[in-house]
Amino acid sequence: MADVQTSNPESNFAKAVKEGLVAAALALGLFLLIVGFRTDQNIRNELVLNQRWGLLAIFVLVAGIGRFLLTAYVTPWNAARALSKRTVAAKEAKEQSAFRKSFPKIGLALLFVYPFLVIGTLALYNGSMMGGLQGSLKYVDNFGIQILIYVMLAWGLNIVIGLAGLLDLGYVAFYAVGAYSYALLSSHFGLSFWLLLPMAGIFAALWGIVLGFPVLRLRGDYLAIVTLAFGEIIRLVLINWTVVTKGTFGISGIAKATLFGIPFTPGPGGFANLLGLPNSGVYYKIFLYYLILLLALLTAWVTIRLRRMPIGRAWEALREDEIACRSLGINTTTTKLTAFATGAMFGGFAGSFFAARQGFVSPESFVFLESAIILAIVVLGGMGSLVGIAIAAAVMIGGTELLRELEFLKHIFGNDFTPELYRMLLFGLAMIVVMVWKPRGFVGNREPSAFLHKRKLVSSEFTKEGHG
């Protein structure tokens, strides 16, 4: 193999030229009639034939040159890279791990200062503190909070899918349970956010167990379908049980969260007034930002702790081989149920936070697409890896938000181009690219929960995804 490459670089070049010519010829044949000619109606409603040789030439050239470059340079380069990668893999792994070790800490520090970083930057940019505060609203809310909600949801789902290997397509149902628990109980009974937050989690966990029971015997595709159906059932109940949920109308005017009793309202007694700050809605957003950050970190902390507990190991063992688990005396039923319940609980927390943040909930927020996005984040991030999932959430949700901003694309593609419409398209493309490039997600390697001599990452080629 190796000598083939070294002995005949010029034959490779010749091959590339040949393939390029063939591709060009094919393109010519293919596009001659499709692109080269165009029929139009002229002013007198007559059919006229336009000839578009220039455009055809571009097509043909792109095909030919593209093929040539691919064969002559890209393929050998790829092969060489793969070859060198194998040899330096060991060395690289060491360097990477040093960076990887500090990455979570740096990321965490950045997350904690993020709102102030944004405010400071914008204040400098605008030249006034107030400008900084108001300008930061968008970045703290749309980017910070939005991304962190998905990070938390994905970390919660990660317990079910990444650790226990149970494919749950209806995760958004627990998010909905949490959100509606808070919305209903706070508007009917006036209970505070801090009381309802844990209650929402508990309700969701109970629903997790309720869902868990019937699906325990199912595996793989069957489990996925039933959980999917469960998610839809919850949504349909929310739509149709209008007496309680007000149906598609949704519940509005949900009480905001308070900082230990201090409300974020303008006027006397409010947060800004107490601290003598100028009135602004941004304080509440910053408060919410830190709230969801702490909730997400709680999820991460619990996940990390649980992985070192017997139950966490049993989850992972369940993902690897259920029968072997049973042969070791592990009750797989309760193990699966705890995984469902724990994952659902974090979904419930996130849901009640979501309701408090929006002040409005309706069934539209809990469609299957949400489940799919959360699942995609978990898969892209690398099942089981908290850091990978956080990165994936930032890329996916941040990317969606960014695409709203891309006004400059209009200058390139013309005014009738709306970037938002291409969001999902770009998304799908990005996901395919990531999955081809890293089939096990950004961080595929698994960190062992215990070690005797040295903590070595377990390569993704050994871990299983679970089958239900």
Added chain:
Amino acid sequence: MVSEVQKNNNAILRVERLSMKFGGLIAINDLNFEAKRGAITALIGPNGAGKTTVFNCITGFYKPTEGMLTMTRQNGEEYLLERMADFVITKKAKVARTFQNIRLFSGLTVLENLLVAQHNPLMLSSGYTILGLLGFPTYKKAAADAIEKARFWLEKINLVDRADDPAGDLPYGAQRRLEIARAMCTEPELLCLDEPAAGLNARESAELNKLLLDIRDETGTSILLIEHDMSVVMEISDHVVVLEYGTKISDGTPDSVKNDPKVIAAYLGVEDEEIVEMLEQAEAAGVDDLTAAVDLMSSEAIHELEETHPDAAAVSLVTTGPARPAKPAAAKKQSVAKLARTTASTATGTSEAKPAAKKTPVKAAPAKAEPAKPVATRPAAPKKAAPAAAAPAAAKKPAPKAPAKAAASASQIKAGATANALAAPRGGKADRLIDIKGIGPVNERKLNEHGIFHFDQIASWKKADVIAAEAYLAFDGRIAREDWIGQAKAMAKASQKKPAPKKSGGAE
């Protein structure tokens, strides 16, 4: 045969009237036996006899159609296993098992595999996770103890160095040992092992014997063992139960079982492959164990075979014609012939072998080290037609060549040798052919007798050579299955890197 199992406190497991049906198929039929406490009980029988099914019933993976499985623990508690869920059997009745096709948690590290096995005690000490989550010291201590216990077993199975590697990364033999250690970490009183020696080489198999005896003697764990490897069974088991088609056909000490005519019939009366397989396994375990296998297939079997085919010997004595296509069959039946050699009571077979050998064309090479070597002793190897495809090729192609070559080099290369046979090892030193997985000392000797001394010789084998070699090694398909040629190529390359005799040719 023990007809009725009576109540016996010494029994850790009593299997009474166990039946298991899969639709119309009766996998186990009214099985009774018991496993004694502190003993190794072996469950043997041909493929598909229902051994694994018995295990699955004992460990709760199948619910038996009928019957009673009573487990008596050290403390006197009795459990009816057929009524319990699989994980409760491990947890409460203290029965642990391994699987015929290894089931490790391949993505977890070796250490984690052993920790998962200690799930139940750890779960308790972590206060069902809640206390552990809050960082209570009881859990920390229990976790440290669990790791110590894991280390103990890792030392026992010789895997301490690899504790932090993924279990899926271990070599096959180590995975088997790890699975046993993992089962032991559940602190069982009865350990059920499903073919633990399958796929192990002779050294690993000997280590396994030691490990199992260790487990029995040091922890007092009783062992129930399914095994095809007779060397393991005969060497370590205290008690053997033989199954055939779901029915018990023999039950007793290893010695009494291997002399039981029913057992011999079960092992010999079936397809040719069975015998070959037994022989192979015996070979893999070393020459000494061969005698064990030979013992097993004792005199009665030979008698029986001779009785069923009384004319076979006579035919081969008189005419050489039918002998030619029968050659591979003869080679396959070599195992039986070997029995004849060692068993004094059937010396008739051996004495007849000599004249037969002289008349056979393939045995033309005059210089023969052991005249009684029964490669072509037809008398003891009657019955069953030769596999049609392999037969003519093996008999025709190498056979005419071999005598010529043998004559030319005037050496002891045996008949039926492959085309690239050598009269003597190059440089007077043969390669260690046993380094190839699948070649044991016996096979090595046979290969040497047929002029194969070096890796590159095996590496350069073509299809016909493989057929010829398989004919004299008395097995079919194994060379390809175990990829001898590939292995030999790798070894030849490796030995070439070191200063070694240059290859003489024939290699591509």
